[in-house]
Amino acid sequence: MSDGTAAPVPVGETGVVDAGIDLDQIPPEERAGLPKPPENRFGTALVRIRDGSxxxxxxxxxxxxxxxxxxIAVTDAGTQTAAVYFFARPSDTLGAAWNAVAGAYAALFQGGVYDYTTPTFFQGxxxxxxxxxFATPLIAAGLGIAVGFRSGVFNIGGQGQVLMGAAFAGYVGFxxxxPPVITMLVAVLFGMLGGGLLAGLVGVLxxxxxxxxxxxxxxxNYIVFYLLDYALQTPFLRAPGSNNPISPSENASAVFFPILPPEYKVNVGFLLVIGATLFCSWLLSRSSIGFKMRAVGENPRAARVAGIEVNRVIIAAMVVSGVLVGLAGVYQVLGTTTTGFTSGIDAGIGFNAITVTLLGRSRPWGVFGAGILFGVFQAGGYTMQAAQSVDINAVQIVQSVIVLFIAAPPLVRAIFRLPQPGARRKPAKRAKAVAA
Amino acid sequence: MTAVRAEPATTGAVAMQRPGLKVPIALGVFALLAVLLLALLAPAGTSTFSLSASGSGAVQLPQIPLHARTTGIVVSLLAVLMAIGSGLLVRAGRRVPLWYTVVFAVILVVGFLAWATAGHTLPVTGLLESALALSAPLIFGALGGVVSERVGVVNIAIEGQLLAGACVSAVVASITQNLVVGLIGALVAGVLVSFVLAAFSIKYVVNQVIVGVVLNVLVLGLTTFFYETVLVNASDTLNSPPRFANLPIPGLSLIPVVGPVLFDQSVITYLMYVAVVAVFVGLYRTRWGLRVRAVGEHPQAADTVGIDVGRTRFWNVALAGAIVGIGGAYFTLGSVGAFSQNMTSGAGYIALAAVIFGGWDPLRASLAGLLFGFASSLQNTLGILGSPVPSDVLLTLPYVVTIFAVAGLVGRVRGPAAAGRPYLKG
Incomplete structure (x- = not known):
């Protein structure tokens, strides 16, 4: 974390909070003290790429x-059979392993990015x-967690806030x-209110x-889960005539309408999430409250000394965080499962969003990209499971290993034998980070 | 309560009105709830508290009938008196001792039990027995969390360590058909998860919270993948471990109530007793503990006197993983036997809560773990008996109480000063 004592951590590569200090942001007079970059522009670019994140x-x-x-290769049945006589004919084992891996990743690509087996480009x-x-709710919740991280609060309550958002929006929706669009917007607002209320309570406490x-x-998380489960067994939320704890279907006027032809399954929720990303980007880097949030996140004592009302900022950060996570819940009931929700509507988004945030280094557009990547893995994972019978949890493993490696750039550099970026540059960056 | 206000808050808040006033307020709120619920809304009927263990027991104890309404009135009166008493204590400038709060809680729980089980017979001994068993993984998890955080490495990965311990112990015990080897497998699994946590957070100075969260996801993914691809198809060879039988301690287990609860448990629970005492004594009474705490509170100072901060952290995080791993074995070898996917279902996060609730102290954290264990046991028992409150609402109770306790009783707890901060020489 960012305290004055910790020394040369490459800023922007490890911390949650201390993200995004770039060499370009250092004013020229301070940059003068830094080692001169090589004259060759192409060389400079290469070095930048090599040292960049x-x-x-x-x-x-x-x-x-x-x-x-x-x-995938180790658990593949064909590979295991061939491995019995590995020393007699190693090519069989390697071939089987190659087939298993290539098949699985091809299916992952087909299911998550572009299906090249379809006749037309657009079908693919x-x-x-x-x-x-899949990415949309992950991005929304990830943005919420990111706002929390940047403000120095660890919002691990994504599950509860997603459920609140889903329940509030779902209740309005059914x-x-x-009128069509207005119903939807009211439902969205209520859902965000639900998430915001719950997280706001945490902030106040x-x-x-x-x-x-x-x-x-x-x-x-637990309280909301059990209470929602209870409410779903009462006439308040349970669908009339149903014996299972499931709510009625959402009204068509509240459901997110598609913005592309329906077979793409992209609806207006994605636009809302793009809007949310723009908002977070503005909030954290352009607004006054966002500046205060980051100040509190970097060093609450310094922030207090500087005259920032730390308590208010914490409450505000939690509310914003909860509102965004609530939006993920809204998407779940109005965009994904519109035929009635259960207490499992969060589908692990609350926790997966933490990983998305970490991958996106708590920066709004970083979270956006990380969410898309996780969405690709998720969608592709189902295809991989169906077509190649590779368990979808392989995707979860890959996702978490990505985050682990990204968090430790020195390890990645060591594996690929890349030089560690110039040691002399870091103290200057560090000093700037502390001052900022 | 000594740690509550030892330091100005790190994230800042208004100065509290007066020290200690929060406890009387919290007790008052609970007393008020007791008056409302237990006395005014009491059901007619009598609850029977059955103290003898079913089957065994040298001494047959009488069954205690408790009339719901009378009990409710007595309990809420006592609660109100105790809340007023705590207020007077604070007025006199004294702190409310921990035992006072514990007694208050126990009285309320008795009142609540009489209220919720009116018209039924409540097997008290069975309730407590299963409470202790259910709290075993939580206590192991909390102890591991305490050790790791006291040495300065935040351990969010308790969940992952528990899950790894559960999975590996089931597989190892199935292959070898040997429980002790299975237990060692759990220990090794916990240590391996810890190695990753320690290497990333100490060598590569990655944010410890990140590593912890990601490790939980990674272990969940790995165990589930392994379960779905391998264990499901070979459940009779790889996933059918023997289970620890209850091992009554001769003599001690014959004591009424206490005997069956404390001394007729499985080996894992006995190991838990040992672990609690060992961590407590070790942390506060040995050179090892002093070093651990020094590294966690002020690594620069520890380094100055010649303690290798990195190494101390690394091996103690590994030790923490070993402790948590044994707790993971409870889920398989200690209860159902076979491993199933995500079978810890959040117990690690509850253990983490117990660590913070217990103020990073091994004894208090264990008590907090016991509280959560009791809550789940109570929920099972009431679910069988049938109670006037829907079970889902009852289930929220321990969590609501925890929030109250954290906000009112514990408040701004202070963790080890250097927890979460990487230490870099120079």
């Missing part, structure tokens, strides 16, 4: 795919549409059948009594 991201994905490939792109469908937000959000 984009390369690390690509290599981390590559490494994770290799880990996944090993898992439907896969990407499905991936966006009880009120108003933390600010007023100092209750640790990690423990309170975990507890609220």
């Amino acid at each position: 984009a390369l690390i991201t690509v290599l981390a994905v590559l490494l994770a795919l290799v880990v996944g490939a090993v898992l 792109l439907q896969s990407l549409g499905h991936a966006i469908g 009880t009120w059948n108003g 933390k600010a007023r009594t100092g209750a640790n937000e990690v423990i309170v959000t975990i507890m609220l």
Whole structure:
């Protein structure tokens, strides 16, 4: 984390909070003290690419795919059969392993990005549409967690806030059948209100009594889950005539309408999430409250000394965080499962969003990209499971290995024998980061 | 309660009105709830508290009938008196001791039980027995969390360590048909997860929360993948471990109530007793503990006197993993036997809550683990008996109480000063 004592951590590559300090942001007078870059512009560009975080991201994905490939090959039945006589004919084993891995990753690509077996280009792109469908709630919730991280609060209560968002929006959606777009917007607002209320409660508790937000959000996850389960067994939320704890179907006027032809499964929720990303981007880097949030996240004591009302900022950060996570819940009831929701409507989004946020390094557009990547994996994973009978959890393994590697750039550099970026540059960056 | 206000808050909040006033307020709220629920809304009927263990027991104890309404009135009166008493204590400038709060809680629980089981017979001994068993993984998890965080590495990965321990112990015990080897397997699995946590957070100075969260996801993915691809197809050879039988301790297990609850448990529970005492004594009374705490509180100072901070952290995080791993074996070898996917279902996060709830102290954290274990046991028992409250609402109770406790009683707890911060020499 970012305290003055920790020394040369490459900023922007490890921390959740200390993200995004770039060499370009250092004013020229301070940059003068830094080592002179090589004159050759092409060389400079190469060095930048080599030392930059984009390369690390690509290599981390590559490494994770290799880990996944090993898992797929080892557990493949054909490979296991051939491995019995490995020393007699090693080519059989290797061939079987290659077939298993290539088949699985081809299916992953077909299901998540572009299906090249379809007759037309646009039909092939439907896969990407499905991936966006999976990505949308992950991005929304990830943005919420990111706002929390940047403000120094660890919102682990995504599950509860998604459920609140889903329940609030779902309730409006199946009880009120108003004019088309307005009903939808009211439902969205209610859902975001639900998430915001729950997270706001955590913020108030933390600010007023100092209750640790990690423990309170975990507890609220359980409380909301059980209460929703209870409400789904009462006439309040349960569908009339149903014996199962499931709500009635959403009214058509509340459901997210598609923005592309229906077979792409991309609906207006994706636009809302793009809007949310723009909003977060503005909030964190352009707004006054966002500046305060980041100040509190970097160093609450310094922020207090600087005259920032730390308590208010914490509450505000939690509310914004909860509103965004609530949006993920809204998407789940109005965009994904519109035929009535159960207490399992969060589908693990609350926790997966934390990984998405970490992969996106708590930066709005980073979270957006990470969400899309996870969506691709998710959509492709189902195809992989159906077509190649590779268990979908392989995808989860690959995802978490990516995040692990991305979090440790020195490890990735060591594996690929890349030079570590110039040691002399770091103290200057560090000093700037502390001052900022 | 000594740690509550030892330092100005790190994330900042208004200064509290007066020290200690939060406890009386919290007790008052609970007393009020007791008056409302237990006294005014009491059901007619009598609850019978059965104290003897079914089957065994040298001494047959009488069954205690408790009239719901009378009990409710007595309990809520006591609660109100105790809340007022705590207020007077604070007025006199004294702190409310921990035992006072515990007694208060126990009285309320008795009242609640009489209220919820009116018209039924409540097997008290069985309830407590299963409470202790259910809290075993939570306590192991909490102890591992305490050790790891006291040495300065935040351990969110408790869930992953538990799950890895559960999975590996089931497979190892199935292959070898030997419970002890299975237990060692669980220990090794926990240590392996810890190695990743330690290597990433100490060598590569990655944010410890990140590593912890990601490790949980990774272990969940790995175990589920392994379960779906391998274990499901070979459940009779790889996933049918023997189970630990209850091992009554001769003599001690014959004591009424206490005997069956404490001394007629499986080996894992006995190991838990040992672990609690060992961590407590070790942390506060040995050179090892002093070093651990020094590294966790002030690594620079520890380094100055010649303690290798990185190495101390690495091996103690590994030790923490070993402790949690044994707790993971409870899920398989200690209860159902076979491994199933995501069978810890969030117990690690509850253990994490117990660590914070217990203020990073091994004894208090264990008590917190016991509280959660009791809650799940109570829920099972009431689910069988049938109670006036829907079971889903009852299920929220321990979590609501925890939030109250954290906000009111514990408040701004102070963790080890250097937890979560990487230490870099120079």
